[in-house]
Amino acid sequence: MLSFHSRNELGALIERTGRQVIAGRRAEGAERRFISSGATVAVIDARGATAEAEGACAALAAAAQSAGSALLVIAEDIAGLDRWYDLGATHYVVPPFGEAELRTALAFAERHVERVVGGGRAASQRAALRLAESEAWIWKPGERLVSLSPAFAERIGAVREIVPMSMLFRLMDRPSRRLAREAIDRLLVTGRSTAFAHGSRAQGDRLAHHISFDRERGAVVAWIEVSRGEAEPEREDIDALTGLPTADRIRGWVEARLADEDAPDPRCALLMLGVMRFGLVNAAFGRPTGDAVLQGVARRIERVIDRIGLGNAMIARTAGSEFTIALGPPVSADSAELIANRLVESVAWPFVSGDSLIPLSCRVGITALGGEGRRDVGTLFQRASAALAAAKHGDSGLVRALDADSEAEAHRRNQLEIDLRRALDHDQIDILFQPQVDIGTGRIMGVEALARWKHPQLGELGAVPLFATAARSDFVVQLSTYVQQRALAxxxxxxxxxxxxxxxxxxxxxxxAQPNFVDDFLDRVDAAGFPRTRLTVEVTESGLISDLAGAADLLAQLRRAGLRIAIDDFGTGYSSLAYLKALPLDYLKIDKTLAEDITGSTRDRIVVRGVIDMARSLGLAVITEGVETKAQLALLAREGCNYYQGFLCSPPIDSQRLQALVAEQEVEAAG
Incomplete structure (x- = not known):
């Protein structure tokens, strides 16, 4: 509630309607305070302060719209309602009015919120989530202990959420303690909401405790407002959803740091934080709850930075679910990485929405500029974005720092991802075939289809870099489908x-993992006109281990449809034994790394012999990959291997050369 001349009286009237009030007289920073409070209805009292109220209404309108909240204006008369409507107000009340009229107006506003966010339960869950991420405390008069919200406990460094009341007073200097006691006593005597403030441990910040009495719980409830030492930004520099600065404002802040000739290097570091798969949160819980989660992420980032005590820093929301943290001197690579890891831990703590927990994860990209590149704001942001992309798609951890050399590598990878999507349209993916030979007869019994990428600048790239690039850009299914269709054709x-x-x-x-995988795959085979009975599916990637039972069922359906199943690259990971136990298999393919030294290493020979004996016991045929010498072939034949694949017969070749090779074998067999 914002009232320029009647804060106490209006606050008391609203409280008598059974609602908790966070009251203020200042319009400066009102939108940020509203977002941080978790409130669902904003009340602006325009009586005797029309100009100030109009400014506050315009400032709060975007924040209220983003949060799905209501904006109720107490107008001086009915004649000016069109103006308030244009400024973004959703509800109004005009004098004279009493408790009953105000209660009704607030009830209409609250129903508006419920409908915007999808019903009363959704509104309640959204409000509870926002409040859970707010900084607050609750104390029952006469008791020694006070309950802290997780957010406030984190700010003050409390290891528990129930602490002695004396711990709160130890945060304050002696004069502030006296003012706090007087405010609490005044609240208990009058029942009217009030506030007190004191300095925080974070440099330049003040904490304002807005306290009211909750009659249902018989307790004093406080909401904490953090007033930062920095000047309040202009309204257009504030993100309406989170109350954080915008991307333009943080770029200006960084530019000023980079231009400071007296500052040590690095003059600025950027941490770019991206929430992973945030669209799933919106899909599962609804957009209003998703917005509340983003607000919670913003508050958590602020608390991490505040708790570390970094005065020379700025936080901004720079994209839908991406945030940027700029750090000025003194900052180092080690301190930036430490902060990034704390951010990852903070965001990973589940959010609470009603009876549900909303788990999140994030990735952080880090970079800094100094020396020759220190003036280039664009370079710094591009490098931070590349670092975040590398963290999202890489397998080396949740935090990725990027210097000039690694930036070039990340850029090369990003370019490959772009090139891959063009490659399918420009017919740059070739299909080669490597023969699989019957060891007993020496004849080619089958071939494995292998993809090759004819990159216009890098030349021919094999299946490993091709599918690794596809995995980084979530393009595996499209690429795999393309390769299968081409090979079948x-x-x-x-x-x-x-x-x-x-x-x-x-x-x-x-x-x-795709829906309708079996039907779609069989349709692809039948559309090409290739006989199902001559097709073998080779299962790759240890990722199947996460749902082995489901994969086994789908592969069994393919087997019943006439196809055969092989486990590829056996011996390269833990999952192999689990595959043999669970999957419906016909072939086991021994990885070339197991077979390459079987003629020189007794240990390798014993391992291969054990694998072949195990496969024979399970009724599986064995294909060994990477066979390059006659000595390897002779040893495999003695151990009972059925088929081999490798350069001893042929490297991967195109269809025309394969036809010629098979025809040549037919002539030799006939002669």
């Missing part, structure tokens, strides 16, 4: 002398 056109050759195609964990 080529194999369907093979001549008569290749009608007995089996085709083996890789299927990834991402493929299997």
């Amino acid at each position: 080529i194999a369907s056109a093979w001549p008569a002398h290749m009608q007995d050759i089996r085709l083996a195609m890789n299927v990834t964990a991402s493929d299997i």
Whole structure:
């Protein structure tokens, strides 16, 4: 509630309607205070202060709209309502009015909030989530202990959320303690909301405790407002949803730090934080709850920075679910990484929405500029963005720091991701085939389809970098589908002398996770005209281990449809034994790393022999990859291996050369 001349009287009247009030007289920073409070209705009292109230209404309108809140104006008369409507007010009341009229107006405003956010339960959950992320405390008169909100406990460094009341007073100097006691006593005597303030441990900040008495709980309830030492920004520099500065404002702040000739290097560091898969939160809980979660993330970031005590810093929301933290001197690479890890830990603590927990995770990219590049704001933000992208797509942790060299590598990877999406349209993905040979007869019994990328600048790239690039850009399913369709189309056109050759195609964990995977895959095979009975599906990626039972069921459906199943690259990871136990298999493919030294290493030979014996006991045929010498082949034959694949017969070749190779074998066999 904002009232320029009647704060105490209006606050008392609203409290008599059964509502908790956070009252203020200042219009400066009103939108930020409203967002941070978690309130669902903003009341502006325009009586005797029309100009100030109009400014406050314009400032609060965007914040109220973003939060799905109501904005109720107490207008001086009915004649000016059009003006308040244009400024963004949703409800009004005009004098003369009493408690009953105000109660009704507030009830209408609260119903508006419920409908905007999807019903009373949704509104309640959203409000509870926002309040849970606010800084507050509750104390029952006469008791020694006070209950802190998790956010306030974190700010003051309390390890528990129930602490002695004396701990709160130890945060204050002696004069502030006296004012706090007087405010609490006044509240208990009069029942009217009031406030007191004191300095915080964070340099230049003050904490204002807005206290009221909750008759239902019989307790004093306080909401903490943090007043920072920095000047209040202009309204257009504030993000309406979170109350943080905008991207333009933080860029200006960084530019000023980089231009300071007397500052030590690095003159500025950027931490760019991205919330992972935030769209799923909106899908599961609704947009209003998702917005409340983003507000909670903003408050958590602020508390981490405040608790560390960094005075030379700025936080901004720079994209939908991305935040940027700029750190001025003194800052180092180690301190920036420490802060980033604390941010990751803070965001990962689950948010509470009604009976549900909303878990989040985030990634942080870090970079800094000094020396020759210190004046270039654009470079700093580009590098921070690249660092965040590397953290999101990499497997080296949740935090990624990027210098000039690693930036170049990240840029190269990003460019590859862009190039890959163009490659499918420009027919740059070739399909090669590597023969699989029957060791007993020496004849080619099948081939494995392998993808090759004809990159216009980098030349030919194999399947490993190709699919790694696809994985970083969530493009695996599209690429895999393309490769399968091309391989099936080529194999369907093979001549008569290749009608007995089996085709083996890789299927990834991402493929299997798709809805209707089995039906779509079989439709793809049938549309190409390739016989199901000549097709082998090779299962790759240890990611299947996360849902092995589901994968086994889907592969069993393919097997019943006439296909055969192989486990690829056996021996490269923990998941292999689990695969043998759970999956419906026909073939086991020994990875080339197990077979490459079987002629020189007794240990390797024993391992391969054990794998072949195990496969034979399970009724599986064995294909060994990477066979390059006749000595390897002879040893595998003695151990009972069924088939081999490798350069001893042929490297991966195109369809035309494969046809010629099979025809040549047919001639030799006939002669």
